[in-house]
Amino acid sequence: MSRSRISQVVVTPVAFGDPPLLNVVGVHQPYALRAIVEVHTDSGLLGLGETYADEAHLARLSAVAEVLPGHDPYDLHGLRRLVTDVLGRETGGGGASFGGMLDVDSAVDTVYSPFEVACLDLQGHEAGVPVSDLLGGAVRDRVPFSGYLFHKWAGHPGLPDDAWGEALTPDQLVTQARRMVDGWGFGSLKLKGGVFHPDRECEAIEALRDTFPDLPLRLDPNGAWTPSTSLRAADRLAGVVEYLEDPTPGIRGMAEVAAGTDVPLATNMCVIAMEHLPPAIAQGAVQVVLSDHHLWGGLKKSALLGGITDVWGLGLSMHSNSHLGVSLAAMVHLAAATPNLTYACDTHYPWKTEDVITDGVLSFEGGSVAVPTTPGLGVTLDRDRLGELHEQYLSCGVRRREDTVYMRSIHPDFEVNTSRW
Numbered sequence: 496m497s498r499s500r501i502s503q504v505v506v507t508p509v510a511f512g513d514p515p516l517l518n519v520v521g522v523h524q525p526y527a528l529r530a531i532v533e534v535h536t537d538s539g540l541l542g543l544g545e546t547y548a549d550e551a552h553l554a555r556l557s558a559v560a561e562v563l564p565g566h567d568p569y570d571l572h573g574l575r576r577l578v579t580d581v582l583g584r585e586t587g588g589g590g591a592s593f594g595g596m597l598d599v600d601s602a603v604d605t606v607y608s609p610f611e612v613a614c615l616d617l618q619g620h621e622a623g624v625p626v627s628d629l630l631g632g633a634v635r636d637r638v639p640f641s642g643y644l645f646h647k648w649a650g651h652p653g654l655p656d657d658a659w660g661e662a663l664t665p666d667q668l669v670t671q672a673r674r675m676v677d678g679w680g681f682g683s684l685k686l687k688g689g690v691f692h693p694d695r696e697c698e699a700i701e702a703l704r705d706t707f708p709d710l711p712l713r714l715d716p717n718g719a720w721t722p723s724t725s726l727r728a729a730d731r732l733a734g735v736v737e738y739l740e741d742p743t744p745g746i747r748g749m750a751e752v753a754a755g756t757d758v759p760l761a762t763n764m765c766v767i768a769m770e771h772l773p774p775a776i777a778q779g780a781v782q783v784v785l786s787d788h789h790l791w792g793g794l795k796k797s798a799l800l801g802g803i804t805d806v807w808g809l810g811l812s813m814h815s816n817s818h819l820g821v822s823l824a825a826m827v828h829l830a831a832a833t834p835n836l837t838y839a840c841d842t843h844y845p846w847k848t849e850d851v852i853t854d855g856v857l858s859f860e861g862g863s864v865a866v867p868t869t870p871g872l873g874v875t876l877d878r879d880r881l882g883e884l885h886e887q888y889l890s891c892g893v894r895r896r897e898d899t900v901y902m903r904s905i906h907p908d909f910e911v912n913t914s915r916w
């Protein structure tokens with residue numbers, strides 16, 4: 496039997512409604528962008544991937560998409576070489592945009608990732624096995640997620656209030672958490688901080704602890720604090736949070752905090768590529784690394800990260816950005832097949848109301864998602880929805896994630912809160 500070859504690759508940018516979620520660099524725009532990657536084979540199979548969709552990233556995806564026809568979907572090393580080669584020729588480097596929060600130069604990893612996921616989806620379809628089997632097999636049949644709480648405005652200025660309403664005070668965050676726990680069954684909660692003074696955010700965590708005494712809690716100020724403020728907060732929240740995520744920026748700053756507290760420190764900011772691991776480990780800067788296959792170069796490299804963190808005795812959790820169902824499926828397969836991913840994963844999924852996949856496969860029960868057992872990722876593209884969200888992309892005017900620019904259009908004096916307190 497001759498092997499199937501990639502025959503066509505389609506990259507479709509989509510936009511979906513996003514509430515005004517506040518963070519250290521500003522506020523989410525009314526639309527979040529994603530790109531849906533379709534990889535078709537000459538044998539009639541389709542593999543799916545999902546990634547960021549800021550303009551520069553889209554241009555790189557398209558450049559790779561153009562040269563993929565003819566490639567063997569099992570040749571992932573060759574795929575990576577091809578991406579490296581194309582990016583070397585086509586662009587001046589630089590990774591995807593993260594709303595100004597991360598400064599990464601991981602263009603090869605971020606561009607390679609959705610094509611790798613789509614190839615694994617294809618391989619799964621051809622072999623009749625789920626993607627988790629291609630990653631070594633699922634060690635759990637459900638993947639737990641944490642409820643992701645955000646400070647937020649009631650609605651985007653000039654638009655009607657959204658269904659979640661305002662959450663600017665500890666009491667309002669408790670109400671938001673109640674809704675997440677009752678509606679989705681989350682068994683742990685993460686609060687996105689870096690928006691208000693650390694005392695107020697610690698107070699919110701204490702209010703959550705009083706209301707949900709059995710749920711593990713996390714606070715993530717995205718580097719808004721100095722090391723000494725981080726140490727004061729760690730003192731206050733010792734025994735209350737399961738970890739503090741990126742209280743202060745940089746490996747050196749995190750190491751300074753880690754040296755003065757027993758509260759585990761987690762990161763998706765100072766360790767975001769393989770080369771950050773040796774200095775972080777040498778300095779004892781972090782105890783938990785958040786993986787993210789979109790950023791770390793796909794599912795296999797993220798599985799490798801799982802192995803490395805295991806060897807070095809680091810905890811492993813999973814990061815999320817605003818995303819749709821294709822990404823959720825990939826996250827679920829990866830988490831299912833990563834034995835030491837024992838923390839509940841992050842997801843922005845409850846914050847969106849639209850999707851590109853058909854309903855019913857990925858539902859949250861008890862805060863967890865059942866690992867699909869059907870071939871590939873186990874999700875199906877809904878072409879009508881894809882078309883609608885692409886139209887929305889074309890008409891919405893957003894072309895890259897710009898939390899600070901959007902915030903300044905509303906509050907011109909806004910300064911990012913990095914290391915502010």
Ligand SMILES: O=C([O-])C(=O)C[C@H](O)[C@@H](O)C(=O)[O-]
Pocket residue numbers: 516517518593594596687715717763814815816817841
């Ligand atoms: O854990 C994190 O740092 C994130 O989830 C980063 C995201 O960009 C989050 O802050 C957001 O969506 O505003």
Ligand SMILES: [Mg+2]
Pocket residue numbers: 715717740741762763764
């Ligand atoms: Mg984080």
